[in-house]
Amino acid sequence: MSKFNSDKVMPRYFAIAVAFTLIGVAIIGKAGYIMTAEKQYWSEVAARLVRDSLSVKPTRGNILSCDGQLMASSIPEFRIFMDFRPGGQRIDTMWTDSVDLICEGLNRIFPAKSAKEFKRDLTKGFEKGARHWPVWKQRIDYGTYTEVKKLPVFRLDKNKGGFHTEEFNSRRRPFGSLASRTVGDMFGAKDTARCGLELSYDSILRGTDGITHRRKVLKNYMSVPVTPPVNGADIITTIDVTMQDIAERSLIDELRKVNGDMGVAILMEVQTGDVKAMVNMTRCADGEYREIMNNAISYRCEPGSVFKPASIMVALDDGVVDTSYVIHTGSGVMDMHGRFMKDHNWRRGGYQDINVARALEVSSNIGVSYVIDRFYYDHPEKYVEGLYRTGIADDLHIPLVGYAKPIIRMPKKNKRGQWLNWSKTALPWMSIGYETQVAPINTVAFYNAIANDGKMMRPRFVKKVVKNGETIMEFPPVVQKERICKPQTVRTLQTVLEHVVSQGLGKKAGSRLFRVAGKTGTAQVSKGAAGYHSGTVDYWLSFAGYFPADEPRYSCIVCIRKSGLPASGGGMSGLVFHHIAEGVMARHIKLSIDDARDPSAAMVPEVKSGNVVAADYVLRDLGVASNRDWGGTGSAGTPVWGRATTGPKAVDLARVNTPKGTVPDVRGMGASDAVYLLESQGLRVRLHGRGRVKRQSCEPGTTLRRGRECVLYLE
Structure with missing residues (x-):
């Protein structure tokens, strides 16, 4: 006969079950109270203690030809976004007062989209309270980014104004499609190597990511570097x-x-x-x-x-x-x-x-x-x-x-x-x-x-x-x-x-x-x-x-x-x-310079805007001029530089012949000098062909309009 006494045991089991049920209901009730009535308080506490580990991308190494010419190089590009609730706070008044100026400024920088279209698009993000709303869907270069950064609200700190970016390493080939399959290519959206030397030597070119901690203290964010990024190395190829x-x-x-x-x-x-x-x-x-x-x-x-x-x-x-x-x-x-x-x-x-x-x-x-x-x-x-x-x-x-x-x-x-x-x-x-x-x-x-x-x-x-x-x-x-x-x-x-x-x-x-x-x-x-x-x-x-x-x-x-x-x-x-x-x-035929010299004629070469240091070296080697004033005009009436120099002054001398507010004349220049001069004036440059600039889509001397695209045709 069993010794189990149900009259004594069952009430105890029942009492324990009721106690656990009440405890469970209390826990659920407290959780519901925290999620509703105390939500704002605990959200603010969590925001003060946010600590993220962010990956810092290194700069990808260059690919160079056998004589050191750049065949592939990385330059920074950006995608720009707007956070309409920076720090969890809406920016209603500040945004409403500045939206028209912002959209007009964006239209000047990106003429392909009207100010009205910018306003309609950004207003939609503002009404949604979006935290990561794209201002412009394509990537932009650093020069364009600095122009956008000057606009109202956008010029503020990202934790106050909400303007922020995603940075990418864009791969550019100065020689265009030359040896493109050997040099290789990148999947632009993923920043990953696709083929060629880019893929085969990816581990060397890529470098190592760094780590930084992003911690919010009160209403400010503080970045604490933990491991700095290690930039990629350059590879010297055999390609000529x-x-x-x-x-x-x-x-x-x-x-x-x-x-x-x-x-x-x-x-x-x-x-x-x-x-x-x-x-x-x-x-x-x-x-x-x-x-x-x-x-x-x-x-x-x-x-x-x-x-x-x-x-x-x-x-x-x-x-x-x-x-x-x-x-x-x-x-x-x-x-x-x-x-x-x-x-x-x-x-x-x-x-x-x-x-x-x-x-x-x-x-x-x-x-x-x-x-x-x-x-x-x-x-x-x-x-x-x-x-x-x-x-x-x-x-x-x-x-x-x-x-x-x-x-x-x-x-x-x-x-x-x-x-x-x-x-x-x-x-x-x-x-x-x-x-x-x-x-x-x-x-x-x-x-x-x-x-x-x-x-x-x-x-x-x-x-x-x-x-x-x-x-x-x-x-x-x-x-x-x-x-x-x-x-x-x-x-x-x-x-x-x-x-x-x-x-x-x-x-x-x-x-x-x-x-x-x-x-x-x-x-x-x-x-x-x-x-x-x-x-x-x-x-x-x-x-x-x-x-x-x-x-x-x-x-x-x-x-x-x-x-x-x-x-x-x-x-x-x-x-x-x-x-x-x-x-x-x-290329291996070497002739003596004396064979080409005409002792009865004296010719002073015309020097156009570009790399002053290189021009000075050539002229000194030819025995024409060296570290002295150059004046007058060239064979076509083109003014030449005032003085050969090196260092920071060389940049200023490259602009000496360009009236302020007008498009520079870059015909006859090499690609790198022409791109530098035009982009420094706020133009966006696209290259077509190889060699020296034969023609430019923006006529020299016309009114300069920042953000305008200028196509250079090289031969």
Whole structure:
């Protein structure tokens, strides 16, 4: 029998349950009282004790060219907002008295929006009591921000007037779209790196965020720095701005001429592997060519005939043939295991009997494929192993996101001795650049190794990392392969590649001023399952080589993808190579200044507004003037500076010829000087083109209107 006495226990349980219920009701009641009757009191207590940890963004590092020119730099930009209840208090009277003046001032600064529209928009935020109402939706530069900050109410402390900002680091490229895919880009709204060197070296460029505590004491906020931000470091690239510009212009001109779909050009320094220029142009919907993808490192394709020197290098290095070995190409058509191999001139009777050297000079498909098939048919893996020795299949560890390493498959057999991934025709077609996948950067690295007497250098994009003028990290040249073949083999190929240009199919790539070596390539582009001949045939045209051939300084590859005929690697890509080579070599021509001096004439150069220090240096070097008064007018009646100087006075001298309240004349100036002078006068500047200012949209001498946009056209 149970000893539980319900008559005694149940009343106790009931009493406990009632007590807990009453306590719960009391707690809920007290909470409701605090949330309603005492809400204002506790809100004020909480506001006095607010303490936030805020992140302080560092300044992103710069990206510079090999000679120190800015290719990407950070400047502050702002988004502006209004808090209509700063410190929890409304600003009714102050706002009502000043709203008309504020909107008129905003209209002067932002003419695209009327004062009436500003008032309607801001009144809506005022009526809502918004704490973070946008005054202007786009980002503005520092000069515009200072103008806005001068307006009534906005000039007050943000805890009294309510005007506040969000600051961003905006990325600007002084040279516009030049090398844009290599330098990289940013997602502006997120301040995060998108591609190129910006993304690959993001951790170095970005720096480290700082932390500050923001604490409210009574009605004032106090910021207490905890950890200061560490600004990002600068990176010095290998890109040469002038060479990049030459390569871009040469490639785009030819793409427009031949109606090309895509083009790539890479210029590399032979001794170091430094990439001096890399161009990636794609035709957009509007017909213009822009850098959309970094095809130079990511577009793996069948390279075509520029691959043939690698095949012959393997055969020469293995000793199975020499350059005098004769191939009977017949009338230009040969049966290769059931498929017909054709030379480009098969309709004209072919080349008949030619040796190995001549086969490369005229880019004979039969000549190269016959040699490889004849001596490696039974052991194709030895041929592929030889290709691996040449370095053309190496992973170059390119420090850019998107790099695709080559795919050259190795023949494999199963246990029964049957080929798993190979066919009878694989070897002859692989030997002439098909059935492989190689990006242009790997091909130019291979040709660079030939120019460098067999030493393959890894392509280098960044030389060093600099901070506060001190080098904190260096990236020396890296040898990818000490030797890609025997010394005799590389010397033989150097001679043959020079003959390709001097007496073969690559004549248009040559120059009358210096010797050029290289190889043409014209390949049909596969369309996947559709094959090579569905619809209009696409072609991959290329020329790879180096110059000058006797003392190689630079290697270069130019590739063009186009649809339909005519299509010629030597006649199209080779012509671009020619323009790049002559443009680059022209920079190395040094003439004595005495040859250009006319002793019977005395000329005083005209000096226009701009960098006084630089002008003074040039004039002193020419022996014209130095640290003395310059007077009179130039050849067009333009006044010149009054006195050369340095330091703060140089800024004033840049404005000496501009009447107060009028638009300065910046024609003939460099971009940086022109932008500085116009923005210092309150104008907003937009650049179009590269070089010096040829024309300006705001006529010189007209009435100056702050906030007005002035477009500068550079040439």
